Amino acid sequence: MKATETPPVVTVKEPAPVSEAPAPGGKEKGSEGKTLNVFSHGVLIIWAILVVLPLLWAIMSSFKSDDSILSTPWALPDKLHFDNWSRAWSQAHMSDYFFNTIIVVGGSLIGTLLLGSMAAYVLARFDFPGNRFIYYLFIGGMSFPIILALVPLFFVMNNMGLLNTRHGLIMVYIAYSLPFTVFFLTSFFRTLPGSVAEAAMIDGASHTRTFFQVMLPMAKPGLISVGIFNFLGQWNQYMLPTVLNTDPKYRVLSQGLVELANSQGYKGDWSGLFAGLVMAMLPVLAAYIIFQRQVVAGLTAGAVK
Amino acid sequence: MQHGRYRFIVGFLVAPLALYAVFVIWPFIQAIYYSFTDWTGLSPDFKMVGFGNYTRMLKDDIFWKSLQHSVILVLVLPLVTLSLALFFAFMLNVGGRRRKNAAVSGVRGSGFYKIAYFFPQVLSIVIVALLFQFAYNPRSGMLNSALKGIGLGSVQPDWLGDPSLALICVMVVLVWSTVGFFVVLFSAGMASIPKDFYEAALLDGASRVTTFFKITVPLLWDTIQSGWVYMGILALGVEAFTAVQVMTVGPGGPDYSTSILPLYVYQTAFRDGQAGYATTIGVGLLIVTMAFAAVVMRLGRRERLEF
Numbered sequence: 001m002k003a004t005e006t007p008p009v010v011t012v013k014e015p016a017p018v019s020e021a022p023a024p025g026g027k028e029k030g031s032e033g034k035t036l037n038v039f040s041h042g043v044l045i046i047w048a049i050l051v052v053l054p055l056l057w058a059i060m061s062s063f064k065s066d067d068s069i070l071s072t073p074w075a076l077p078d079k080l081h082f083d084n085w086s087r088a089w090s091q092a093h094m095s096d097y098f099f100n101t102i103i104v105v106g107g108s109l110i111g112t113l114l115l116g117s118m119a120a121y122v123l124a125r126f127d128f129p130g131n132r133f134i135y136y137l138f139i140g141g142m143s144f145p146i147i148l149a150l151v152p153l154f155f156v157m158n159n160m161g162l163l164n165t166r167h168g169l170i171m172v173y174i175a176y177s178l179p180f181t182v183f184f185l186t187s188f189f190r191t192l193p194g195s196v197a198e199a200a201m202i203d204g205a206s207h208t209r210t211f212f213q214v215m216l217p218m219a220k221p222g223l224i225s226v227g228i229f230n231f232l233g234q235w236n237q238y239m240l241p242t243v244l245n246t247d248p249k250y251r252v253l254s255q256g257l258v259e260l261a262n263s264q265g266y267k268g269d270w271s272g273l274f275a276g277l278v279m280a281m282l283p284v285l286a287a288y289i290i291f292q293r294q295v296v297a298g299l300t301a302g303a304v305k
Numbered sequence: 306m307q308h309g310r311y312r313f314i315v316g317f318l319v320a321p322l323a324l325y326a327v328f329v330i331w332p333f334i335q336a337i338y339y340s341f342t343d344w345t346g347l348s349p350d351f352k353m354v355g356f357g358n359y360t361r362m363l364k365d366d367i368f369w370k371s372l373q374h375s376v377i378l379v380l381v382l383p384l385v386t387l388s389l390a391l392f393f394a395f396m397l398n399v400g401g402r403r404r405k406n407a408a409v410s411g412v413r414g415s416g417f418y419k420i421a422y423f424f425p426q427v428l429s430i431v432i433v434a435l436l437f438q439f440a441y442n443p444r445s446g447m448l449n450s451a452l453k454g455i456g457l458g459s460v461q462p463d464w465l466g467d468p469s470l471a472l473i474c475v476m477v478v479l480v481w482s483t484v485g486f487f488v489v490l491f492s493a494g495m496a497s498i499p500k501d502f503y504e505a506a507l508l509d510g511a512s513r514v515t516t517f518f519k520i521t522v523p524l525l526w527d528t529i530q531s532g533w534v535y536m537g538i539l540a541l542g543v544e545a546f547t548a549v550q551v552m553t554v555g556p557g558g559p560d561y562s563t564s565i566l567p568l569y570v571y572q573t574a575f576r577d578g579q580a581g582y583a584t585t586i587g588v589g590l591l592i593v594t595m596a597f598a599a600v601v602m603r604l605g606r607r608e609r610l611e612f
Binding site: 040043061128151155172243254281285300 | 309310311313314316317318320321322324325327328329330331332333335336339346389392393396397412413417418419420421422423424425426427428429430431432435436437438439440444445446447450451454481484485486489490493538541542543546547551567570571574575580583584587588590591594598
């Protein structure tokens with residue numbers, strides 16, 4: 001799921017603990033259970049293999065020579081060709097793509113969380129004319145096809161001199177991440193107790209100070225969920241940079257990989273391409289394994305019951 | 306106090322709203338306006354052509370072909386993905402029996418399966434598409450050499466190069482990358498169904514197939530429906546666009562065999578320099594998307610089951 005798309009709208013629901021109560025009487029119903037068990041287990045294992053195999057294959061190929069990738073795709077590497085990795089990192093500019101992606105995603109992630117939580121806080125906790133209208137204006141953005149806005153967006157950016165710049169890309173990422181972020185955080189801020197904020201106000205804190213020093217720290221779990229969601233979406237963004245950022249200097253990772261695939265296709269440097277692919281895969285793979293619970297919660301948070 | 310309050314509200318809303326209005330709302334409104342012009346996108350001059358672009362679109366073969374593919378995608382992808390995910394989630398949560406004395410539990414190792422299945426979801430669709438482009442490679446790809454390995458050397462399809470196979474190959478990739486997300490989503494939904502429902506069904510001698518169709522599916526209906534909308538928007542939007550753009554030759558496949566509406570919008574605007582006409586096709590895409598959502602909502606309307 002990418003940040004700029006419509007995520008399913010679901011309320012978070014913690015899985016109920018599996019009942020440990022003894023099963024009500026009755027025996028296992030003989031063969032129906034057994035054959036079905038073998039069958040269903042078989043299907044589950046096959047799908048697990050189908051998911052894992054292409055990834056292992058890519059990792060394996062990134063350590064092979066070009067010849068053996070083409071002639072014996074399934075064989076293990078004869079020796080570990082680390083030169084593929086260094087070639088991809090420096091000559092194929094993967095290091096530059098990483099650098100650009102980190103700058104752009106870092107900037108837009110901070111911006112999205114800051115602006116998103118500011119708007120959501122005001123919309124959730126203050127009553128003023130136009131509140132509903134602005135809320136639905138933001139939420140509406142989740143359901144329209146970005147591709148339709150892409151052509152005019154290109155010219156808006158062009159007129160503002162923001163094409164092919166990193167800060168231009170950051171602003172666009174933020175804008176297209178706002179609908180879901182505002183939607184998610186508005187419902188989150190509504191659940192926070194108001195008494196703490198009132199106490200802060202009585203002690204003489206301004207609205208701004210109350211927000212930054214009291215409400216924002218309390219909203220941390222929500223910020224983490226929506227932050228992970230936006231991080232993955234923005235890290236994996238492809239269409240927006242492809243259209244709005246054609247300067248090779250500022251290419252982000254996904255663009256760089258497609259470029260690498262096209263150019264290595266001519267040169268026949270398949271091993272370099274695999275090294276690049278695996279390199280781009282590793283950070284999210286690592287993040288997913290470490291923060292597995294939070295990632296799943298962050299991505300599935302929201303779907304309506 | 307009142308004064309400070311409004312200043313605060315305006316101060317907090319102005320930056321997010323400005324960004325959103327300039328980069329999202331304004332281009333969207335402009336798009337509809339441009340769809341009535343002959344704008345090339347290259348020069349600043351254009352004139353109104355009324356419904357000219359719309360009549361042209363209705364006579365455009367490639368538009369119809371792309372529309373047809375988009376409709377296939379929007380019908381097939383949710384069906385296949387959600388069915389697979391429902392089946393897996395059922396197995397992982399209530400498919401196993403008589404373990405740890407629990408009446409209802411998942412099969413052994415369900416925790417591992419959930420983690421593994423979800424993984425493709427965090428990968429960029431670009432990475433997934435490039436990976437599979439290799440797997441599909443007719444000469445040295447994973448698939449054809451596996452076919453060779455099991456003695457089917459004579460069967461060597463040209464997967465993405467074959468007009469009759471290319472679209473199916475793209476769909477397989479999209480299913481592969483999204484099933485895990487729904488497995489986890491449905492698992493969370495299933496965990497909230499009270500266990501006594503299953504226990505009662507078991508006592509009555511219901512088989513697992515019966516419990517699946519009579520208990521699980523009806524009680525999960527709301528989640529399934531929003532999953533359906535989400536898959537449909539994915540099939541009509543950025544993810545499908547990226548998969549086709551990156552994977553298929555052309556891009557758009559041999560003889561436009563994998564062209565889909567978003568890709569055609571993109572090509573018309575940025576390759577052919579016909580920005581006005583491209584936004585017209587974009588409006589067509591918008592209509593298809595909204596029609597799809599309306600149909601799902603309509604068909605999906607059922608009596609809400611409370612539990």
